[in-house]
Amino acid sequence: MIDNHIPRVYNLKKGGGTLKEEKIEQLARLIYSAMPQLRRDYISPPHKNDEKLPRHAIFCLLILKKMKKISMSELADRLGVSNQQMTRIVNDLENRGALARQTDEKNRRQVNVSLLPDGENLARHYAKEAMDIFREKLSILSEDELDSLSYHLGECIRLIQKTENHNR
Numbered sequence: 233m234i235d236n237h238i239p240r241v242y243n244l245k246k247g248g249g250t251l252k253e254e255k256i257e258q259l260a261r262l263i264y265s266a267m268p269q270l271r272r273d274y275i276s277p278p279h280k281n282d283e284k285l286p287r288h289a290i291f292c293l294l295i296l297k298k299m300k301k302i303s304m305s306e307l308a309d310r311l312g313v314s315n316q317q318m319t320r321i322v323n324d325l326e327n328r329g330a331l332a333r334q335t336d337e338k339n340r341r342q343v344n345v346s347l348l349p350d351g352e353n354l355a356r357h358y359a360k361e362a363m364d365i366f367r368e369k370l371s372i373l374s375e376d377e378l379d380s381l382s383y384h385l386g387e388c389i390r391l392i393q394k395t396e397n398h399n400r
Contacts, residue, residue, distance in 0.1 A: 273369065288313060289321050290358045293347070296331060297355035301346040303336070330354055 275287065285293075288311055295310055296302065302310075308318035322345055325331045330351030336342035347355060370378065 274365065285354075285358075286321070286324075288317070289325055292321055292325060293330065293351060293355040294359060294362075296345065296347045297352065297359065301334075301344050304333075304343045304345055307345065325351065328354075 291311055292307060295307060304318050304322060305315060307322075308315050311318065311321075313321070322331065322333065326333065328350070329348060331345050331347050334344050334346070336344055370381075373381065
């Protein structure tokens, strides 16, 4: 269901523009309507365990699980946080024994981070927890609906990436 109420901050007025402008406004309404539910139900659901990490710290672990080693600035960019926020996240995870920092040998100004064994365990735990949530939420869909959702999300990502590449 589309929520036609968008906070005034976005200043989107219904109608009055070209067909293309109206389609863009409709897409904005769809996106702003979907984001709170996606964040609440899929991205930031209640943790099943007592060890509660902030959402960005969990995503940091999951990115490091996949990338193995990454610079702090690239990690900040992938998470969409400032370098200062990234430093706080890394400090917290480092204090928990989840990751280690290393100065890059070729560029001494660059600091890389990688998971330690405890961090790998935490990343596996949160990846499993996330997959359990998706299985629970999406299990009510038929195979055709799952195929449709997969296709359309893939197209959304492709088109959003096209706009990002165009704006750089």
